[in-house]
Amino acid sequence: MSDHATSTATETFVAHRNLLFTVAYEMLGSAADAEDVLQETWLRWVRVDLGQVSDRRAYLVRITTRQALNRLRTIKRRREAYVGPWLPEPLLTAPDVAEDVVLAESVSMALMLVLETLSPTERAVFVLREVFDVGYDEIAEAVGRSPAAVRQIAHRARRHIDARRPRSVVSASATRAVLESFRQALETRDLRRLLDVLAPEVVVVSDGGGIKQAALRPVIGAEKVIRFLAGGLGRTDATVTAGPAVVNGGPGLVFRLDGEIDGVMVVRVEDALITGMYYVRNPEKLTRVATETPLTR
Numbered sequence: 001m002s003d004h005a006t007s008t009a010t011e012t013f014v015a016h017r018n019l020l021f022t023v024a025y026e027m028l029g030s031a032a033d034a035e036d037v038l039q040e041t042w043l044r045w046v047r048v049d050l051g052q053v054s055d056r057r058a059y060l061v062r063i064t065t066r067q068a069l070n071r072l073r074t075i076k077r078r079r080e081a082y083v084g085p086w087l088p089e090p091l092l093t094a095p096d097v098a099e100d101v102v103l104a105e106s107v108s109m110a111l112m113l114v115l116e117t118l119s120p121t122e123r124a125v126f127v128l129r130e131v132f133d134v135g136y137d138e139i140a141e142a143v144g145r146s147p148a149a150v151r152q153i154a155h156r157a158r159r160h161i162d163a164r165r166p167r168s169v170v171s172a173s174a175t176r177a178v179l180e181s182f183r184q185a186l187e188t189r190d191l192r193r194l195l196d197v198l199a200p201e202v203v204v205v206s207d208g209g210g211i212k213q214a215a216l217r218p219v220i221g222a223e224k225v226i227r228f229l230a231g232g233l234g235r236t237d238a239t240v241t242a243g244p245a246v247v248n249g250g251p252g253l254v255f256r257l258d259g260e261i262d263g264v265m266v267v268r269v270e271d272a273l274i275t276g277m278y279y280v281r282n283p284e285k286l287t288r289v290a291t292e293t294p295l296t297r
Helices: 003-028 031-045 056-080 101-106 109-115 120-131 136-143 147-162 172-187 191-196 222-234
Strands: 198-207 240-247 250-257 260-270 273-280
Touching: 003 031, 003 056, 003 120, 031 056, 056 120, 056 136, 101 120, 109 120, 109 147, 109 273, 120 136, 120 147, 136 147, 172 191, 172 240, 172 250, 172 260, 172 273, 191 198, 191 222, 198 222, 240 260
Parallel strands: 198 273
Antiparallel strands: 240 250, 250 260, 260 273
């Protein structure tokens, strides 16, 4: 490839990089794996004769999707051996993503977990069609199916997701208000105040990946959750702080012990009460948060 062609390929790739990363991340739930997919996409892209490519964005999405599908089938086996609950890698989110309602929901922790219940092909089709409005013919090229088959897969995946996605929509400001009360209770270690913000059947899912201490199964019920949190706080003399952040498209908290990142939490709020808490402590999933690398459109 000539220098000019390489420069053109680079400019095109950089222009669409955020899109490609988001496609890969939504298919994989891992920023680290998404970055690997982008590297593989780039290596294939620079070998393409651009003169034969009529739609460069579509071509890049097709390469990314195929590489993500290959990786997804591999990491599914890896996750079967994962210690404790597996949660998606949390991402700090730029304001432009948070303001895009469809995109923000698509990267939310709750929906990402629902996407885990789809087959690899269903997940690819759902992400491309429902989030990025990619045409059926284009998706068919990416997943190696006919357009008619893709339409059927899209319908089946949409019905599956709709039956499982969180129903109530709470404003970001309402969630932030609940999170602030939660944060103050934790930082002052006045855990009984948590009863004011926790739903009776609240569920906590924590991910330590076998590296950091975390519950090996979900903790259910306000009293059990308070005991779980109290146990964690009781094991450390460090100063605990919880800083607000926009995580996976919505309000979240970044926890630090004596200034060092310990984990990231996002919550699900319904009727002004926390009904779900997702807490990622696995340090291998906190790299982008530690480096303050946000997801952008």
